[in-house]
Amino acid sequence: xxxxxxxxxxxxxxxxxxxxxxxxxxxxxxxxxxxxxxxxxxxxxxxxxxxxxxxxxxxxxxxxxxxxxxxxxxxxxxxxxxxxxxxxxxxxxxxxxxxxxxxxxxxxxxxxxxxxxxxxxxxxxxxxxxxxxxxxxxxxxxxxxxxxxxxxxxxxxxxxxxxxxxxxxxxxxxxxxxxxxxxxxxxxxxxxxxxxxxxxxxxxxxxxxxxxxxxxxxxxxxxxxxxxxxxxxxxxxxxxxxxxxxxxxxxxxxxxx
Amino acid sequence: xxxxxxxxxxxxxxxxxxxxxxxxxxxxxxxxxxxxxxxxxxxxxxxxxxxxxxxxxxxxxxxxxxxxxxxxxxxxxxxxxxxxxxxxxxxxxxxxxxxxxxxxxxxxxxxxxxxxxxxxxxxxxxxxxxxxxxxxxxxxxxxxxxxxxxxxxxxxxxxxxxxxxxxxxxxxxxxxxxxxxxxxxxxxxxxxxxxxxxxxxxxxxxxxxxxxxxxxxxxxxxxxxxxxxxxxxxxxxxxxxxxxxxxxxxxxxxxxxxxxxxxxxxxx
Numbered sequence: 001x002x003x004x005x006x007x008x009x010x011x012x013x014x015x016x017x018x019x020x021x022x023x024x025x026x027x028x029x030x031x032x033x034x035x036x037x038x039x040x041x042x043x044x045x046x047x048x049x050x051x052x053x054x055x056x057x058x059x060x061x062x063x064x065x066x067x068x069x070x071x072x073x074x075x076x077x078x079x080x081x082x083x084x085x086x087x088x089x090x091x092x093x094x095x096x097x098x099x100x101x102x103x104x105x106x107x108x109x110x111x112x113x114x115x116x117x118x119x120x121x122x123x124x125x126x127x128x129x130x131x132x133x134x135x136x137x138x139x140x141x142x143x144x145x146x147x148x149x150x151x152x153x154x155x156x157x158x159x160x161x162x163x164x165x166x167x168x169x170x171x172x173x174x175x176x177x178x179x180x181x182x183x184x185x186x187x188x189x190x191x192x193x194x195x196x197x198x199x200x201x202x203x204x205x206x207x208x209x210x211x212x213x214x215x216x217x218x219x220x221x222x223x224x225x226x227x228x229x230x231x232x233x234x235x236x237x238x239x240x241x242x243x244x245x246x247x248x249x250x251x252x253x254x255x256x257x
Numbered sequence: 258x259x260x261x262x263x264x265x266x267x268x269x270x271x272x273x274x275x276x277x278x279x280x281x282x283x284x285x286x287x288x289x290x291x292x293x294x295x296x297x298x299x300x301x302x303x304x305x306x307x308x309x310x311x312x313x314x315x316x317x318x319x320x321x322x323x324x325x326x327x328x329x330x331x332x333x334x335x336x337x338x339x340x341x342x343x344x345x346x347x348x349x350x351x352x353x354x355x356x357x358x359x360x361x362x363x364x365x366x367x368x369x370x371x372x373x374x375x376x377x378x379x380x381x382x383x384x385x386x387x388x389x390x391x392x393x394x395x396x397x398x399x400x401x402x403x404x405x406x407x408x409x410x411x412x413x414x415x416x417x418x419x420x421x422x423x424x425x426x427x428x429x430x431x432x433x434x435x436x437x438x439x440x441x442x443x444x445x446x447x448x449x450x451x452x453x454x455x456x457x458x459x460x461x462x463x464x465x466x467x468x469x470x471x472x473x474x475x476x477x478x479x480x481x482x483x484x485x486x487x488x489x490x491x492x493x494x495x496x497x498x499x500x501x502x503x504x505x506x507x508x509x510x511x512x513x514x515x516x517x518x519x520x521x522x523x524x525x
């Protein structure tokens with residue numbers, strides 16, 4: 001299969017007929033509900049028509065989208081780097097693993113809202129607060145996924161490469177890292193979705209830019225169509241990032257049967 | 258290919274003992290019990306024994322992936338475990354399964370040990386290509402492992418080992434899972450290349466025909482790698498190979514040297 005064929009087979013990038021049909025059915029149902037809402041006892045502003053939502057989409061400020069995107073990508077890169085380095089250290093040192101593992105499980109059990117409140121209490125800078133929340137939520141996911149993947153590298157392959165006597169860095173670069181690349185891509189896809197949701201909540205608290213902030217403004221103005229418009233942008237952003245990762249994945253993992 | 262400047266070192270195994278402790282019961286399992294064996298430079302020795310007799314443990318100790326509980330293996334006076342790094346580029350292995358890295362092409366798999374040895378990129382490529390070509394894979398250098406047949410993958414694994422141009426070649430049931438025609442062909446190639454290189458070769462196998470076909474010597478392992486017989490195949494007439502095979506089989510069944518192998522147990 002060529003890269004192009006493989007890329008076409010990735011669900012995120014393709015737009016099959018079934019997807020179009022389900023979207024169309026949803027749009028018709030929504031529009032119908034919007035028109036019938038006064039008769040159903042629902043306030044008209046609660047279910048804005050698609051035209052109104054589309055009008056709100058045209059008023060979206062690209063700078064807020066760019067700021068949120070930058071926060072997400074920046075935090076994911078830092079989370080991934082930290083997760084990878086710590087996973088490598090924990091793979092090599094059982095003692096370190098024994099010390100850190102319980103702490104990481106605790107970090108993962110803390111609700112996002114608690115992290116946001118801690119960030120507000122601990123740090124004065126808005127950007128640092130948002131970055132902290134994203135890293136503390138996404139970092140452990142990268143770490144655990146990477147560590148599990150390293151431990152799943154077949155013993156036969158580890159023995160094979162060890163029989164040729166690699167140095168410790170060579171062992172990681174020639175075997176472990178390439179072997180865990182498929183898991184790294186999966187982890188990125190999971191974390192993109194997580195980061196998009198978390199950044200929105202983090203931006204609701206204290207930020208003066210970003211999609212979360214704009215959602216907060218729309219809520220204060222009772223502009224439901226704006227809330228929907230920003231939500232549509234968020235979903236589109238998530239799909240876009242996933243599509244980019246899927247395309248890179250198809251290229252990097254072209255060796256897969 | 259580089260010409261060898263000095264021959265491979267002798268291998269001395271003395272009082273070798275390996276004991277494992279079972280994780281569930283804590284019980285000690287003696288995998289190898291006081292093995293003595295000397296392997297001369299450039300010798301091709303086949304090690305035969307039944308499943309679970311300690312052949313693979315011996316293989317791991319020879320590579321240096323594990324430490325002996327007692328005794329030692331010395332290759333040219335050095336331990337493959339304690340002096341692990343000093344054997345880089347000196348020992349190469351062919352495993353039962355090809356153990357190719359699925360994300361690397363045939364060429365890149367054959368290059369792998371050369372990258373670990375830190376050879377210049379040109380030399381890595383040249384050596385890997387030379388050995389892949391010698392093994393009949395010149396048309397498949399860019400193919401990924403999943404695009405190759407089992408026999409072709411094992412050829413890449415052999416090319417990977419020979420590309421190291423090692424003093425000592427180890428093969429653990431390397432041809433056992435292939436069909437007989439491919440196995441015989443690869444066995445022949447392996448032997449020819451090992452002799453041409455002047456490498457010491459240690460083949461672990463459970464197939465007696467294979468052991469008789471390739472070995473200058475055959476070490477017959479009983480339980481816990483007890484050396485039941487140390488056969489110098491050259492002393493046997495080709496016409497008596499059938500009897501030799503039967504004698505080895507009888508030795509393995511009785512767990513003691515068959516009288517027909519008496520000449521090979523002198524001094525034991």
